[in-house]
Amino acid sequence: MTDDYNSLPPKLAELVADFSTITDRAERTEMLIHYADQFQEVPASVATRPFPEANHVDYCESEAYVWAVPQNDGGLRFYFAVENPQGLSAKAMAAILDQTISGLPAAELTAIPGEIVRTIFGREISMGKGQGLMGIVMKVQHLARQYAQG
Amino acid sequence: MSASDIASRGYAKPEILVSTEWLADNLKNPNIRIVESNEDPLLYPSGHIPGAVEVDWTTDLNDQVRRDYLGREGFEKLAARIGITPDTTVIFYGDKNNWWATYAFWVFQLFGHTNAKVLDGGRLKWEKEGRELTREVPTYPATTYSAPERNDKRIRAFRDEVLRHVEARLPLVDVRSPAEYTGEKLHMDGYPNEGALRGGHIPGAQSVPWARAINPENGTFLAADALRAIYEGEKGLKPSDDVIAYCRIGERSSHTWFVLSYLLGYQKVRNYDGSWTEWGNLVGVPIEKP
Numbered sequence: 001m002t003d004d005y006n007s008l009p010p011k012l013a014e015l016v017a018d019f020s021t022i023t024d025r026a027e028r029t030e031m032l033i034h035y036a037d038q039f040q041e042v043p044a045s046v047a048t049r050p051f052p053e054a055n056h057v058d059y060c061e062s063e064a065y066v067w068a069v070p071q072n073d074g075g076l077r078f079y080f081a082v083e084n085p086q087g088l089s090a091k092a093m094a095a096i097l098d099q100t101i102s103g104l105p106a107a108e109l110t111a112i113p114g115e116i117v118r119t120i121f122g123r124e125i126s127m128g129k130g131q132g133l134m135g136i137v138m139k140v141q142h143l144a145r146q147y148a149q150g
Numbered sequence: 151m152s153a154s155d156i157a158s159r160g161y162a163k164p165e166i167l168v169s170t171e172w173l174a175d176n177l178k179n180p181n182i183r184i185v186e187s188n189e190d191p192l193l194y195p196s197g198h199i200p201g202a203v204e205v206d207w208t209t210d211l212n213d214q215v216r217r218d219y220l221g222r223e224g225f226e227k228l229a230a231r232i233g234i235t236p237d238t239t240v241i242f243y244g245d246k247n248n249w250w251a252t253y254a255f256w257v258f259q260l261f262g263h264t265n266a267k268v269l270d271g272g273r274l275k276w277e278k279e280g281r282e283l284t285r286e287v288p289t290y291p292a293t294t295y296s297a298p299e300r301n302d303k304r305i306r307a308f309r310d311e312v313l314r315h316v317e318a319r320l321p322l323v324d325v326r327s328p329a330e331y332t333g334e335k336l337h338m339d340g341y342p343n344e345g346a347l348r349g350g351h352i353p354g355a356q357s358v359p360w361a362r363a364i365n366p367e368n369g370t371f372l373a374a375d376a377l378r379a380i381y382e383g384e385k386g387l388k389p390s391d392d393v394i395a396y397c398r399i400g401e402r403s404s405h406t407w408f409v410l411s412y413l414l415g416y417q418k419v420r421n422y423d424g425s426w427t428e429w430g431n432l433v434g435v436p437i438e439k440p
Binding site: 026029030032033036058061062084085086087088089092124125126127128129131 | 345399
């Protein structure tokens, strides 16, 4: 990804910029595990198992799901589930999105590039893994577009 | 599940598996080296079986320039780093039902490291049983390992061999998801096509998603009878068959290669690691869609 983070929502832009400066793999890993530890699963008031196929993230090997719930203030709150208990990367990605873009107006979230995954997780991430994590970003974007279009 | 449980499952080579119980009793065994190999690179640093080293498939097992596995020298360096000799019994385990563990196991077999076993149930079972995990990364004195040249002939298939295999109407197993097999899903919606130009499967390939060989509750391998019901009852394979397994890049199919070769005792199974990312992009090869 280029260093053009200006098009991203501010908190996400800041986070992506922080990750872009990391060159040490262990440091990146620590930060990602820190986010994975903060992952919060979708509450039962929003969704219960079996989760609907409509919320399933394509290509994510960790069986991730994303929900978007409009808020009274006009924002769009996102919720996530990761069914693979060992899907730490998916949990980290979900926690990052939860903390940086959840609650923003849908119109601000329609063009988040999947490429942020490679900046956050490092360019050495495997193609399959990268696709799965980008799938989470794409699902957020897809849901935001639905709401942005009304 | 105990070692005797593994022995009662009717496998051709039951000694290829160790139980979590056995491993817990052998953590200090100087003749073994525990190797964790995961799909998710965050898992090992977040906690692993005490004494386990990590072998990362991207950085440790692949050549960093050409699309290929590491060569003899690279393998010797890897072996030295994890402190093994040809006499060390390497116990592989990992996430995703040992998917990446069997992939690492397969690469080690390209160099003839036959002192190798897989932890039945992998990381999932170890965690579910509440067994100890640590974040302490062990170091072992570097060893000198004299490896043979990599031998691709026996267990690895290349595209021209696959084409001849197809023309000879010999059996292939496509271990990807049903949607990948039918060609319905090829790449991520709304994202540039990174996988393959065309969807479908290699003509004549039977669809057996790799994880069918696993008990999803605890990640252990199904008993031999249940495996035979799938590969032989449903798909008509025979232990004497010359079989090629493939997926997208050869990692999931190494799991099926392991099941057919060691648990069911098939004599000639090869893993086509070029898999769909090669076949689905090749000019002039046949592709079948249902």
